[in-house]
Amino acid sequence: xxHLRDFLTFAGQSPTVYHAVAGLADxxxxxxxxxxxxxxxxxxxxxxxxxxxxxxxxxxxxATPDTGFGAFRIVAAxxxxxxxxxxxxxxxxxxxxxxxxxxxxxxxMIMSTWLDRPLSVAGRLILRSGxxxxxxxxxxxxxxxxxxxxxxxxxxxxxxxxxxxxxVDLLPLFGFDxxxxxxxxxxxxxxDRAGVSCRDILSHDLFLYNRQPASVWGAGDAxxxxxxxxxxxxxxxxxxxxPRTVPRDTVSVCAIFxxxxxxxxxxxxxxxxxxxxxxxxxxxxLGASDGEIRAAMAGSRMVSADNAHAVHPNHPDKYDSQNRxxxxxxxxxKHNAAQKYTTDGLSSARFELLCQRAGVPVQHFANRSDxxxxxxxxxxxxxxxxxETVDIGLAQLAMHSAYETAGTxxxxxxxxxxxxxxxxx
Numbered sequence: 001x002x003h004l005r006d007f008l009t010f011a012g013q014s015p016t017v018y019h020a021v022a023g024l025a026d027x028x029x030x031x032x033x034x035x036x037x038x039x040x041x042x043x044x045x046x047x048x049x050x051x052x053x054x055x056x057x058x059x060x061x062x063a064t065p066d067t068g069f070g071a072f073r074i075v076a077a078x079x080x081x082x083x084x085x086x087x088x089x090x091x092x093x094x095x096x097x098x099x100x101x102x103x104x105x106x107x108x109m110i111m112s113t114w115l116d117r118p119l120s121v122a123g124r125l126i127l128r129s130g131x132x133x134x135x136x137x138x139x140x141x142x143x144x145x146x147x148x149x150x151x152x153x154x155x156x157x158x159x160x161x162x163x164x165x166x167x168v169d170l171l172p173l174f175g176f177d178x179x180x181x182x183x184x185x186x187x188x189x190x191x192d193r194a195g196v197s198c199r200d201i202l203s204h205d206l207f208l209y210n211r212q213p214a215s216v217w218g219a220g221d222a223x224x225x226x227x228x229x230x231x232x233x234x235x236x237x238x239x240x241x242x243p244r245t246v247p248r249d250t251v252s253v254c255a256i257f258x259x260x261x262x263x264x265x266x267x268x269x270x271x272x273x274x275x276x277x278x279x280x281x282x283x284x285x286l287g288a289s290d291g292e293i294r295a296a297m298a299g300s301r302m303v304s305a306d307n308a309h310a311v312h313p314n315h316p317d318k319y320d321s322q323n324r325x326x327x328x329x330x331x332x333x334k335h336n337a338a339q340k341y342t343t344d345g346l347s348s349a350r351f352e353l354l355c356q357r358a359g360v361p362v363q364h365f366a367n368r369s370d371x372x373x374x375x376x377x378x379x380x381x382x383x384x385x386x387x388e389t390v391d392i393g394l395a396q397l398a399m400h401s402a403y404e405t406a407g408t409x410x411x412x413x414x415x416x417x418x419x420x421x422x423x424x425x
Contacts, residue, residue, distance in 0.1 A: 001216075003411050004224065007236050008214040011226050015122040015209035017057050017258050018137055020079040020232060024239045024256060025053060028061050031243040038277075044285030049243075052278060056124060056135055057258035058268035060278045061239070063422075064286060065247040072279055072300040073422050074253040074387075075241075076270065076377055077234040078260035081227070082107030082400050084114065084170070086121065086206040091186060092171065099175040101145060101186070103208065104166065107261030108374075111164045113402040114208070118143035119172060121186070123206035125194055133202070138194040143211055144186075145172035172208060210402040221408055222328060229396055229404040231260070234305035237414040244415075245422035251282065251296075252422040260306070260377050270377035276384050302389040303351070303421055304342065304378025305414070307406070308332040308365045310395035323366035325395045327407030330361025331417050334391040340375040341391035342382055351390045351421070358420035360413050363395070392417075 014020035029035070033049040036042055044050065044064065051061035057079070084103040092100040105111075122139040147170055152158055164170060174186055190206070191198040214226035238254045245252050255278075259269040266272060283293035311324045325332045333348050334341040348364075355362045367373035378389045394414055396406040 001408065003240065003415060004216070004408055006240075007233065007411055008216075008224065008226055010236055011228055011232050012214060014079075014228065014232060015120070015139055016083075016124075016205075016207050017079040017081075018124045018205070019122060019139065020228075020235065021053065021057055021059050021256065021258075022137060024059055024079075024235065025051060027239055028243075033061055033243075042281050042285045044282055046286060050282070054274050055258070055268045056137075058274060059254075059256045060274065061242060061254045062278075062282055063242065063245065063247050063252040064282070065249055065251065067249070069247075069249055069251050069286065069288075069296060070299060071250045071296050072253050072387075073247075073250045074255060074275075074300060074302040075238045075305055075418055075421065076255040076257065076275075076302060076381055077238055077305045078231045078257045078270070078377055079235050080107070080258050080261050081230060081232070082109035082261050084109075084172070084208040086123075086204070086208070088203065090206075091174075093177065097177050098173060099177055099185070100171045101174055101208075103171065105170075106207065108400055110398070110401045111166070111170060113398075114170065114210070115147045115149050117146065117402065118211040119146060119208045120144045120211050121190065121206055122209055123204060125190070125196065125201050126203040126205075127196055128200045128202055136194050136196060138190055138206075140190060140193055145174050145208065147172045212403055216408060223405055224408050225403055225405045227403060229406050230307045230399050231305070231393075233307060233394055233396075233406060233411060234414065237411060238305060238418055241415045241418035242422065244419045247422065253279070255381075257377055257381075264377055264380045270381040271383070273384065275381060279385065297385055297387065300385070300387040301347070301350075302378065302381065302387050303418065304376055304381070304389055304391045305418070306376040306378075306391070306393050307396050307399065308334055308393040309399060310397050310407075312397060318368065318371065320366050320368045323364050325363040325365045327395045327397070327405075328409040329395070329407075330363055330410065330413050331355060332363045332365050332393050332395055334376075334393060335364060335366045336373060339379055340373060342378040342389040343391045347388050347390035350388070351392065351417075354420050354424060355417050357424070358416055360417045360420070365395075
């Protein structure tokens with residue numbers, strides 16, 4: 001349970017993608033990884049370990065072999081999760097004297113799970129620093145707001161299926177003034193928490209997050225629940241596994257992207273040039289020619305790691321009868337004929353064989369043919385760098401809820417499998 005306890009601590013300290021990436025970067029520094037900056041020339045030594053950040057929201061780390069390399073071995077995950085984002089002007093004083101926050105949806109969330117629970121605010125502040133800008137992470141770290149349900153007396157259809165209107169039903173309550181006030185009291189509290197002046201805040205990327213503590217529960221402590229399991233669990237496993245590997249003739253690469261939940265089309269998403277540029281620059285830094293780098297990319301392999309849907313105990317009919325997966329029964333290989341998951345027969349067989357050698361159980365997932373599934377970042381990344389890719393994850397319940405559930409034994413399986421991929425894959 002050591003890895004799980006460590007993960008739950010990490011998840012509790014990662015209310016936003018910015019905090020998650022900062023925490024992962026700290027872990028890499030502690031393991032001897034050197035930070036590079038995209039705006040600087042790169043000096044790369046064989047046998048060393050490096051990482052680079054983009055926009056505080058994405059990270060690529062890599063470990064180089066002592067001698068020449070012939071390919072890259074890449075594990076990709078994402079650090080963002082569905083949430084409510086505060087709009088630029090977010091304080092809404094109602095005629096009744098309530099102080100609400102004006103928010104918008106980020107990603108495909110289960111909206112009802114955000115109601116009637118303690119929420120807080122975290123993210124990053126963009127600050128004036130002389131004639132320049134600086135960034136400061138902030139976490140209000142208290143029960144600050146709540147989205148109250150309408151009483152059933154005024155909404156008799158609430159238990160019969162209700163279409164939530166985000167601009168009406170899902171605005172969080174922050175305070176009650178009796179009458180509107182000038183200024184932004186919440187922004188002042190956020191500034192105070194960050195140790196900055198409110199006058200210096202020029203902009204922000206702030207999100208609500210669930211304050212409910214993580215829990216390990218069930219018969220034999222079989223399950224755990226917390227916020228943002230999808231996809232922090234895979235991101236954590238990748239960064240935990242990377243320092244355990246000693247690359248021989250390949251470069252071990254760990255990519256944590258942002259904005260997967262909204263399509264990955266951003267400068268820090270899988271649909272950007274971040275991975276391609278990083279691989280090209282590190283190859284050049286190791287003395288490889290353009291032709292050698294292209295050949296290495298062609299011979300590379302990727303594991304796209306994003307969690308999978310465990311069979312729901314109350315709705316087993318929603319799942320394919322033969323390609324269904326369960327918590328605590330190992331790593332999931334995900335399949336889709338329309339290539340929402342990029343797994344094919346070759347990549348599936350190769351990864352399953354690797355897991356067998358490592359003693360890691362494997363499951364296979366496919367959706368019912370009459371139910372559309374989600375997608376992930378592997379197929380998007382492959383439009384920029386084409387390589388053999390397998391989509392995997394760990395089985396979980398309530399994906400995209402404000403409080404998700406997974407199995408307590410699976411994290412160790414994934415760390416073991418990713419370590420084997422970088423060592424032998």
